Amino acid sequence: MVGANKAENLLRARTKVLEAKDKGANVVVLPECFNSPYGVKFFPDYAEVIPGESTNALSAIAKDARVWLIGGSIPERDPSNSRLYNTCTVYNPTGTLVATHRKVHLFDIDVPGKIRFKESEVLTGGDKCTIVDTEYGKIGVAICYDIRFPELAMVAARRGAVAMIYPGAFNTVTGPLHWELLQRARAVDNQIYVACCSPARVQEPKEGDYLAWGHSTVVNPSGAVVATTDEAEATVYHDIDPAEIAHWRSSIPVVSQRRFDVYDDVSKVLVYEN
Numbered sequence: 674m675v676g677a678n679k680a681e682n683l684l685r686a687r688t689k690v691l692e693a694k695d696k697g698a699n700v701v702v703l704p705e706c707f708n709s710p711y712g713v714k715f716f717p718d719y720a721e722v723i724p725g726e727s728t729n730a731l732s733a734i735a736k737d738a739r740v741w742l743i744g745g746s747i748p749e750r751d752p753s754n755s756r757l758y759n760t761c762t763v764y765n766p767t768g769t770l771v772a773t774h775r776k777v778h779l780f781d782i783d784v785p786g787k788i789r790f791k792e793s794e795v796l797t798g799g800d801k802c803t804i805v806d807t808e809y810g811k812i813g814v815a816i817c818y819d820i821r822f823p824e825l826a827m828v829a830a831r832r833g834a835v836a837m838i839y840p841g842a843f844n845t846v847t848g849p850l851h852w853e854l855l856q857r858a859r860a861v862d863n864q865i866y867v868a869c870c871s872p873a874r875v876q877e878p879k880e881g882d883y884l885a886w887g888h889s890t891v892v893n894p895s896g897a898v899v900a901t902t903d904e905a906e907a908t909v910y911h912d913i914d915p916a917e918i919a920h921w922r923s924s925i926p927v928v929s930q931r932r933f934d935v936y937d938d939v940s941k942v943l944v945y946e947n
């Protein structure tokens with residue numbers, strides 16, 4: 674559960690990560706915008722440079738829990754250009770910051786009468802694919818709306834990632850439509866694990882509150898949901914098993930059957946032609 678009080682959000686994250694470690698987790702994921710309410714009006718006030726209050730806290734959490742920590746995301750302020758980003762920071766079990774992923778695809782949608790959100794009003798998009806090398810395998814990291822773009826996951830998988838992990842915060846309009854579908858799609862496209870971690874839904878929403886879909890989920894390389902929950906606060910667990918990846922890749926070998934000779938111009942076709 675994420676609220677307006679940053680210090681409380683950081684403390685709650687600490688408690689939940691230590692609890693996950695106690696239950697055997699070695700890689701722990703926090704949700705998108707875990708230290709601030711989700712909304713463009715909040716980002717400038719909650720934004721921090723890195724290192725700063727939230728990333729120092731995350732580093733200490735990773736170190737104290739001795740886990741790899743995919744630290745959800747925070748609104749980041751880059752002092753070199755004053756721009757804001759939606760940024761995931763990743764720490765190894767000694768608390769060292771090993772990667773940052775700035776959300777590449779900003780969440781700009783307008784579903785008439787249902788939901789309008791324009792991150793680009795205040796945020797700038799990142800410009801790289803992020804892969805972290807852990808003793809459990811390479812892990813691709815991206816954020817929420819990034820999951821709608823199969824290319825990021827495909828690049829990570831082709832560079833050896835065993836999993837894509839997305840801190841995310843879908844909503845009650847697009848969540849039921851696409852949250853699980855997209856995770857299963859990215860998993861089955863690439864025969865990798867996919868995990869998405871969402872904040873819980875606020876229980877007594879006020880006007881204008883973002884209604885997160887919740888439902889943190891893990892999907893295995895066959896595309897099956899292997900761990901999930903509802904909209905209430907919860908932690909879900911699953912093991913990454915490289916043998917499961919090997920099994921599906923040898924059984925249905927799409928990853929070695931790709932025909933880039935047939936569609937090698939895919940990135941050069943800039944518009945959808947009629």
Ligand SMILES: O=C(O)CCC(=O)C(=O)O
Pocket residue numbers: 705779780816817818819821841842843844847848851
């Ligand atoms: O793609 C969606 O429907 C939701 C994306 C989102 O909430 C986000 O990028 O934060």
